[in-house]
Amino acid sequence: MTISSSAEAGGHDGGRHDDGGIGRPDCPHCAGLGYVVPDLEPGEPGFGRAVPCVCRADEQARARLDVLMNMSQLGPLAHCTFESFIPEGHGLTPARRRNLQLAFDRARDYAARPEGWMVLKGGYGCGKTHLAAAIGNRQLAEGRPVLFINTPDLLDHLRATFSPESTVSYDERFDQVRNSPLLILDDLGTQSNSEWAQEKLYQILNHRYNSRLPTIITTNLELEAIEIRMRSRIVDPSLTQIVHITAPDFRRSGGDDQSDLSTLNFHADKTFETFDLRENELPRAQADNLHRALQQAVAFAEQPSGWLVFNSVAYGNGKTHLAAAIANYISNSGEPVLFIVVPDLLDHLRASFGPNSQTRLDKRFDEVKTAPLLVLDDLGTESATAWAREKLYQLFNYRYNAKLPTVITTAVPIEQLDPRLASRMLDGIRCTFFVLEAPSYRGKGSRQRRSGTRRG
Secondary structure: OOEEEOOOHHHOHHHOOOOOOOOOOOOOOOOOOOEEEEOOOOOOOOOOOOEEOHHHHHHHHHHHHHHHHHHOOOHHHOOOOOOOOOOOOOOOOHHHHHHHHHHHHHHHHHHHOOOOEEEEEEOOOOOHHHHHHHHHHHHHHOOOOOEEEEHHHHHHHHHHOOOOOOOOOHHHHHHHHHOOOOEEEEOOOOOOOOHHHHHHHHHHHHHHHHHOOOEEEEEOOOHHHOOHHHHHHHOOOOOEEEEEEOOOOOOOHHHOOOOOOOOHHHHOOOOOOOOOOOOOOOOHHHHHHHHHHHHHHHHHHHOOOOEEEEEOOOOOOOHHHHHHHHHHHHHHOOOOOEEEEHHHHHHHHHHOOOOOOOOOHHHHHHHHHOOOOEEEEEEOOOOOOHHHHHHHHHHHHHHHHHOOOEEEEEOOOHHHOOHHHHHHHOOOOOEEEEEOOOOOOOOOOOOOOOOOOOOO
16 A cells, blocks of 8 residues: 645645645655655545654654653652662662662663563651652663653542643643653552542553553552552552662661661660569469560561550560560661650651751651561550550551551550550450569579570
8 A cells, every 4th residue: 555645635724734734845655744644545545644754753753752751750869770779779778788689670670671560668767769760761871751640649630621721632641641652650559548639540550550551659558558549559569560669768867777766775784685574583384475475576576567565564574575575686687667755756757847957757657567576665654645545556556457467565454545546456366365464573592694696
């Protein structure tokens, strides 16, 4: 079949389409008219109708690329390349260095062959946005279109199309996003989760999932906290590789791996070896109970999973020592731990409202919610204001749904705690609730030190 050009085809004046576009002047097919009439036999579909010339198709493709580039936020992130990334981090433990190097290698492999989906998850400042931008910049350097956009900004772009002053329709903008050759969606989970926002994000991800379009997502959420319809697409192992980055904030100075919220350094002496079983002081039943508490703590430290609660109406009978021993054991293996007394936690959150605060409430709260291991000491001693109860419920509910390892100590009878917290601590499937029967330690008898309580 041949294609011939026609200045009169379809009644177009001088080859100009109704969108104002014209063809390339040196085009051998349309001679700059922009449209051609296919050489078809009478009766064939399309006979006598003008269609855009291939040179117009190239122009339209370039126009679509320009739109993506104008929407994309890679300009300010041009410095975020694989060459400028530091895969060994700053002062990281060996385990975290290996983790960060693995994330770097997988991102670089994806940039070389962008297929399927990649999810980069981790805390603030861990490097996930840098790696996502490095992939985008590598693609741009090779002449491939990329849409890199922050999730809340994406939703703002869609909302803006409803304005009377908008030069683009909602359908056109929505189609540009969901069909982008490579979409990098930064900070999923930071958007305002209205029903409209959830629906738009689901439609975008569902379309790209069904079409198997290359997609990168960064988030500091645990996957269980993502809306279930989106999560079901994101976690599909046949499409998605999930990279969890455990490095702390690159922007924190000093290379200290421990959060500034944590008070674990005050409990460095509290280990399983220094735990006093009080065998010469306590009646047999109480001594056995204390021994079982130690066994529970050691088992949790060796395989941190679910929740462990140490409850007792007595103070000073070993709850905090066991919780700190778990935290020290795990911290010494190179894994991050956040150990904090509950009233201090609430004070830190309140302080974030201050005019001189260097940390926003949402960032501070997310640090606690998403801590790989959280130890909450002295639950029930906090001031029980409505705000405090709500923050603790949000914290408990998030970690419960995300199934994040958590250790809690409390000297308050369970029936006196907020029922919403108690219901999660009493869930026998996810939580071990252990009641210590020993009274407060008074220094009687000989101190028994444990030895050899280590992982085999």
